[in-house]
Amino acid sequence: MATKRRSTSTGSDMPITIQPRRVLLLMVVLLALLGAVGARTIYLQSVKNRMLTKYAQGQQQNTQTLPAVRGDILDRTGQELAVGEEAVTFYGTPKLLGKNRAGTALQVSKILGLSRHEEDLLVDRLTNAEGGFVYVARQIPRDKAKELQDAKLPGIGWYDEERRMYPVGATAGQLIGTVDIDNKGLTGLELLYDRSLTGTPGKQVAVNDPAGVPIDVLQLRRERDGRDVQLTLDVKIQREAERVLQRTVRQFQARSATAIVMDPRTGEILAMAGVPRVNPAKWSSAGSLATRNTAITDTYEPGSTFKVVTVSAALEEGVTTPETEYWLKNELRFCKDDKTCLLHDSHDRPAGWFTTRDILVESSNIGTVTLAQRIRDAHLRRGEGGNAAIDSWIRRFGFGAPSGIDFPGESYGIMTPVKDWSDVSIGNIPIGQGIAVTPMQLIDAYAAIANDGVMVQPHLLKRIGDEPPAKYTSRRVISSKTAATMRSMFEAVVTDDHGTGKQAGIKGYSVAGKTGTANVAERGIYLKGQYIASFVGFVPARNPRLVTLVVVNRPQKGAYGGTVAAPAFEQITKFALEYLAIAPDGR
Template identity: 40%
Template structure:
């Protein structure tokens, strides 16, 4: 009996001891560690989920999508939770279009809790992968950037990185407006992990659409023509720009070689550059229009002013010649423009008054600084400082040598001649969301009469006997200027590499369209009249009909 009592007493004592321990533990957890445990419970029972904002679209002037965001997913894994990595890699690779070896390599990293197996997988493919029911995989919703027209305007549009940030082109310049703001959602779960409550704690703000002045059909034509230039002349690169000279709105901007906007990493870095703003070149004879405009505006010459033109002009220690001897003892200013006389252009610059006034006019036309176009990566060109002029400088600058410009600078300066004397920054973005962008006001640099005189002289270039008679379009008067510039390599002008160009507008007496074609290092021919002018004609002829500009 005593033995039974002792056993009962012992069990009771053990029970009291366990009760005391439990009470002490409860007090410890409920008082001392209460805050820590409450936070842990919240972490285990509450999830904050990021809701990605849909990036705004980039559209052409008529609402055609050029860049859009489609639903997608990032697929990640916790490697230690994946049982048969080899089998999983083999099943997953063809579905998500990723290299099987790379997936296997990622799953072999047992020292990490998180690895990406695929970024930006299209939603349909990601759903097929999810249905495999592979343990250890995580599917993270996001958006994937798509360019529906693949090759169109790719250097202009740019691209986004794997994290959805704009890295180049308009995607970079307007990244903040396009991106929007991600939202947040809180999910409260029970002890088994099942959702009890879902509430949005931060609303999603979708990105704003960016609408361009560019017109897809005209852009397509410009790119097709440049592709023909590339095939025929095999140049290093080429650029074509079409613009409304009055508003500065860019209607087309094409680069060659082309790049697939959905696969920019497959193209060399230099090909991804938007040549219209990112390259400098010597303009050659296309620059003569500004030499003439300056002298006209200053009242130093008229279109009928005549200059004696010999076969050679000595300038400092150099001999200056025309590309061909026209056998004319003298030329008027109009004829100097029509036949692109180097000697005549230098004599016009002399009549202007020499280096100081000429330098002032270079800057007045906007050279040596960025135009302010709403595109990233714009170069400012290279203009020699006045104090660095040598004795031969004024034999070079009036004919477009010894100065570097961008295609966009040439467009802005020629627009001032075409529109009656107003220099303004070109632009390509019409509105962001529903808000129109602020359009550049511009400033007058020429009298209307001066601009009209230069336009009339430039008509001769595309007329019979001019250097670009092949740029004439039936039913319209056209005007412009050819350029054939030797490239400077290692401080010397090359006899092998040239830039051929043509800049012009139509109709000449009331320009509605301004266009330029610049071809870098063509093979087989070098002259702007043979290489660039025919391409210009194709583009502008299409644009006149497309924009319903009536024949004269």
């Protein structure tokens, strides 16, 4: 029986069946492989190429910041008040310091003459340093830095830096202010005008060869140095004002003192002095009283110097004239309360007839409140707010608002809103009690009297860089007629036999002004035996060129403005008149 053999055929006539699912899978795999190859190609050609290029550039290029030089602060004559000085900053590279880091720190300390405390801090800083950088010493003067550079201590590097210097020391210290270690303004005018003073850093790229040696420099952005700031201040008048205040504080054993000298025609501040003083280079070690510009930050009860508002308002409103007479007793009951509504003058005197001029010259509290009552009553008769009228005059003279002077931290002063006035208010606010002002606000009010009734915005800035001098606003407070009358009456304060400001007189010049004596109040309570003595005036009286204010805080020997502050006014103003060559007017 024959065995059948299975026939095997490979001919094309035999159908082959391929499942669609397998075809799809194959296509997906192929596409994935192609995508991966494409992505890798793109990565190598673009992303990786950029990374490698950047890495190569990093090995060959070094980006450097070009510091901008900080601008100077100058007085009105060009005298340097704050300048930059070349200095050197030293740093350590921890991985290069070696094992004897403490020894390196001790060598640095010896060369730089560090204190024991500074030395201990440096030893600790270098011993425990990690990473790529640690400061060793900042802003060392070049002459002192050279010895440390020549020592070539392991791991110690350096770079040039600017150091802020104050050529006039503590003169105008509170005004100028200070900067931080990176030369950024922290306080005073250094802070206020920091943007103008700072400038803009530049940027350059140094190109190195494969060995790291610089072969070219590509400058991307040139640095723009800061601009100089020129002030209205005159350093010679400022220095004299501070000297006089120091003598006054010693003589009368006072806590502090403030003085301002101003040109009433322009609003320019020629001097703004405060004692105790501060050297900006030693700011961090000074007390808060020394670092505050008390002329604009601190408030006090102005006392009789505030009578300028009440008397001017009474004249302007026509409720009195300089020669109008008033019968004044030696006490005045101005409201119903038996304890708080009885007013006396500071000096005992008999009852008598007083003109408006007498009231101002002799600084009568009773007379001034009488004038305030006339203003109030005149408005009440017209169906208007009487107290509101007085409040309006106070604000018209600039109190209760900043003067607008270009200095950070100016106080508004302290004023009771008129809606909160009590029956007692009419008996204290018109004579400068129950209200607090800054020295700047007060001198601004008197500058308006000196300038024919026009108040010019006070300022310290003369110009920035090459810009034209800044322009400042002005506004009328009272009529020129009332201002002239007030100047005449203020002149009598100094020249009249009964005037309280005789010690403010300056030989050869007519002087007009007002004394002030006020109790010191803390937390609403008057401190027994603690006073603030002040004098504010202008010279020459009928064509004023200067206004000067002196405020002496808590003198222990003496209390009155006429005996404590007026002599200081005379000394400061006399110096300024002679220095500025202002001709005597023969009075």
